[in-house]
Amino acid sequence: MTTFEVSTVVPEPRRPWDHSRGTLLRVGVLVTLSGIFGWLLNTLTGLSGFLGWYVGLAFAMPVVAFVGSVRHGWNLASDRVASAVITVAFAAVTIPWVSIFVTVYQKGSKAFHSKYLTDDMRITPSSDVIQNGGVAHAIIGTLMMVLIASLIAVPLGILAAVYIVEIKGRFAKLVRFLTQAMSGVPSIVAGLFIYATVVVFFGGFSAWAGALALVILMLPTVARTSEEILKIVPEDLRTASYALGATQSRTTFRVVLPTIASGLVTAAVLGIARVVGETAPLILTASYFVAKSTSLNEPIASLPIYIFSSLGLGDENATTRAWGGSLVLLGVVFILFAIARTISTRLARK
Amino acid sequence: MQTLDTPTEPREIETHYTRVDRVFRGFVTSCALFSLVVLILIAAFLLYRGFEIFADFGLSFITTSKWDIGNPEDTSTAVLGIGAMLVGSVVTAVIAILVAVPFAIASALFIEFYAPRLLRTILTSVLDLVAAIPSVIFGIWGYVVLLPLVEDWSGTLYKYLSWFPLFDVQTPIFGRSPLLAGLLLSIMILPIVTSVAREVYGQAPRDLIDASYALGGTKWAGIRTVVLPFGKSGLVGGAMLGLGRAMGETVAVYLTLNLVFKTNFQILASAGGNVASLIANKFGEATDYELKALMAAGLVLFLVTLLVNFFATVIVNRSRKIV
Known part of the structure; x- marks a missing residue:
C-alpha cells in the first residue's frame, strides 16, 4: 500500500516577478556587452565622458537584449527589450541625483573651515578669502x-x-x-x-x-x-x-x-x-x-x-x-x- | 409575567454631543477651515493690490509682451504685460513634462516591478529625499553643472535640426535657454510624478497580473495590458501636479533662464522667463506702480496654478476611488 504524505505547510505566495539566478547572469552579460559597445561608440564618435558612454550603453542595451532573445519569439524579445529600456531609463534618472549630491559635497566642503559654522558675515564681504566669515x-x-x-x-x-x-x-x-x-x-x-x-x-x-x-x-x-x-x-x-x-x-x-x-x-x-x-x-x-x-x-x-x-x-x-x-x-x-x-x-x- | 417585545426595526441612533464636545468640534472645524481662509485671502489681497493694473491695462496685461515703466513719475506712460512670461512658463513647463513623464513611468515601473525588494524600500526613501532637495540647490547645480552640458547639446541640436523652427536661433550662441530651464525643471518634478505613478501602479489588481502570467504572458505583457491602462488616469493627474510645480518654480528658473521680454518659442535661444522668476527679478528695485503689476502677475500665476492643481487633484482622487 502506498502512503501519501500530506504537506501541512502552506507555501508562501510567490511574487511571480522575483528574480532567479539565471536572470542575474543574463543581465550581467547584457550590461557588459552594452558597456563595451558604449565604450566603442565613445572612442569612435564625438561622444565623450561618462554621459557619452552612458548614451552608448543606453542605446546598445535594448538592441543587445533584442538580438539575444529574438530567436525565442517575439513575446520574449519584447519583454527583454522592455526590461532593458526601463532599467536604462531609471538608471539615467539617478545620474543627476548622484551628480547633485557629489557636486554639492565636493564644492561645498571647500568652503568649510574651523569657524564656518560659528561665524557670520558681519565684517566679511562675500568675495573675501574663505578663511573668514561663516554661516x-x-x-x-x-x-x-x-x-x-x-x-x-x-x-x-x-x-x-x-x-x-x-x-x-x-x-x-x-x-x-x-x-x-x-x-x-x-x-x-x-x-x-x-x-x-x-x-x-x-x-x-x-x-x-x-x-x-x-x-x-x-x-x-x-x-x-x-x-x-x-x-x-x-x-x-x-x-x-x-x-x-x-x-x-x-x-x-x-x-x-x-x-x-x-x-x-x-x-x-x-x-x-x-x-x-x-x-x-x-x-x-x-x-x-x-x-x-x-x-x-x-x-x-x-x-x-x-x-x-x-x-x-x-x-x-x-x-x-x-x-x-x-x-x-x-x-x-x-x-x-x-x-x-x-x-x-x-x-x-x- | 414579563413579555419580551421583539422590535421590528433597529432603534434610531441619535448623537448628542456634550458641551465640551460642541466647543471642541467647533474649534477644530474653524481651524480646519484656515486653509480656505488663506486661499481666499491670497486671491483677495493680490487682487486688491493689483487692481489698478487690471483697471489700466485690462486683458492686454496678459497678452502684451512688454515691460516698460516709462516715466517713473507718470504711470500713464507705462506699458506692462506678462504675455512673454506666460508663454515662457508654459514652454518651460511643457518641456519639463515631456521629458519627465516617460522617465517617471520607467522609474515607477522599475521601482514597483523590477527592483529587488531591498532596493525598492531604499529607492522609495531616496525618491522622497530627492523631492525635498531645495530648489535653490537645483538652481545652483543647473547653473554650474548642467549649463555647460546643455550648451554643448544645444550646439549639436542646432547643427542638425535648425531647419525645424523650434530649434532655430538667430545667432548660434546658447546659454541660459528655455531648454536648460525645462530640463532642470524636469529633474525637479520627476520625483513627484514618479511617486504618484508608483502609488497608482502599486494598486493595479494583482489577480489580473497573475492571470496574465497564468496565460503564459511575460512580465511586460502584464504591465502593458494591466498596469499601464489601470494607472493611466493617475499618471495624468501626477503629470499635472508636476506641471503645476514647474509653472510656479521661481529660483531654479531665475538662475537658469535669461529674463527677456520677448515671446520666444525658440527653445535654444537664451531668452525667456516665467511669471514667478519675473516677480523675483523685478521685486528688488520695483517702483510702486511696478509692484502693483507684480501683484497682478502673482494673482494670474496663483489662479493658473490653482486651476491646474484643481484638475490634477480631481483626476488623482478619481483614480484612487476606482480602487
Whole structure:
C-alpha cells in the first residue's frame, strides 16, 4: 500500500516577478556587452565622458537584449527589450541625483573651515578669502523662522487632519481638497501675499513675515501626512474609549493622538524639510542680514538666501560660499529625513 | 409575567454631543477651515493690490509682451504685460513634462516591478529625499553643472535640426535657454510624478497580473495590458501636479533662464522667463506702480496654478476611488 504524505505547510505566495539566478547572469552579460559597445561608440564618435558612454550603453542595451532573445519569439524579445529600456531609463534618472549630491559635497566642503559654522558675515564681504566669515547667522535665522512656522503650522495641520478623520464634519471633503490645492500654491505667491499684507502693514521685512510665509507652505504637508497617520489608528480604540463614556474631545486628545504621537512628529519633520530650503518667499518677506540676529522685527538671514545672494555676485569666493551654504542646507534636509524615517519605521514596527 | 417585545426595526441612533464636545468640534472645524481662509485671502489681497493694473491695462496685461515703466513719475506712460512670461512658463513647463513623464513611468515601473525588494524600500526613501532637495540647490547645480552640458547639446541640436523652427536661433550662441530651464525643471518634478505613478501602479489588481502570467504572458505583457491602462488616469493627474510645480518654480528658473521680454518659442535661444522668476527679478528695485503689476502677475500665476492643481487633484482622487 502506498502512503501519501500530506504537506501541512502552506507555501508562501510567490511574487511571480522575483528574480532567479539565471536572470542575474543574463543581465550581467547584457550590461557588459552594452558597456563595451558604449565604450566603442565613445572612442569612435564625438561622444565623450561618462554621459557619452552612458548614451552608448543606453542605446546598445535594448538592441543587445533584442538580438539575444529574438530567436525565442517575439513575446520574449519584447519583454527583454522592455526590461532593458526601463532599467536604462531609471538608471539615467539617478545620474543627476548622484551628480547633485557629489557636486554639492565636493564644492561645498571647500568652503568649510574651523569657524564656518560659528561665524557670520558681519565684517566679511562675500568675495573675501574663505578663511573668514561663516554661516552661523543664516543657520540661526533659518532655525528661528522654521521654529515659529512650525509652532503655527503643526497644530493647525494636525487639527485639519483631526477634522477630516475624527470629526468627519460636513466640510471634510472640502478641507482635504483645499489642503491639496494649497500644496500647489507657488512659493513665490505665498511670499507675495505676506508681502502685500504683513510687510506692507508693519512697514518692513522681518523674521515674522518670513515665518508666516513658511506657514502657508508647511501646512499642507503636515495636514496630509497627519491625515494618513490618523487613519492607521484602529477603530477599536475609539469605540473602546466611547464605551467607557469618554467624550469625543477626550478620546481624541487622550487616546487617538497619543497613540500616534511619533507619527505626528514625522509629519512635523516632513513639513520642516519641505520649507527649510524655500528661497523665493523669503526674498519677499525676510530679506537678508549679514550679522547674527535674533530680533523678530528685523530682516534676518537664512540659508537659502545666503546661497542665493552669494551666487548672484559672480565672484569665485562668493560662489564657493554658496556651495558651502548648499552643503549645510542639504545636510539639514538629510538629517531631518533620517529623523523622520527612523521614527516612522519604529512606528510601523509597533 | 414579563413579555419580551421583539422590535421590528433597529432603534434610531441619535448623537448628542456634550458641551465640551460642541466647543471642541467647533474649534477644530474653524481651524480646519484656515486653509480656505488663506486661499481666499491670497486671491483677495493680490487682487486688491493689483487692481489698478487690471483697471489700466485690462486683458492686454496678459497678452502684451512688454515691460516698460516709462516715466517713473507718470504711470500713464507705462506699458506692462506678462504675455512673454506666460508663454515662457508654459514652454518651460511643457518641456519639463515631456521629458519627465516617460522617465517617471520607467522609474515607477522599475521601482514597483523590477527592483529587488531591498532596493525598492531604499529607492522609495531616496525618491522622497530627492523631492525635498531645495530648489535653490537645483538652481545652483543647473547653473554650474548642467549649463555647460546643455550648451554643448544645444550646439549639436542646432547643427542638425535648425531647419525645424523650434530649434532655430538667430545667432548660434546658447546659454541660459528655455531648454536648460525645462530640463532642470524636469529633474525637479520627476520625483513627484514618479511617486504618484508608483502609488497608482502599486494598486493595479494583482489577480489580473497573475492571470496574465497564468496565460503564459511575460512580465511586460502584464504591465502593458494591466498596469499601464489601470494607472493611466493617475499618471495624468501626477503629470499635472508636476506641471503645476514647474509653472510656479521661481529660483531654479531665475538662475537658469535669461529674463527677456520677448515671446520666444525658440527653445535654444537664451531668452525667456516665467511669471514667478519675473516677480523675483523685478521685486528688488520695483517702483510702486511696478509692484502693483507684480501683484497682478502673482494673482494670474496663483489662479493658473490653482486651476491646474484643481484638475490634477480631481483626476488623482478619481483614480484612487476606482480602487
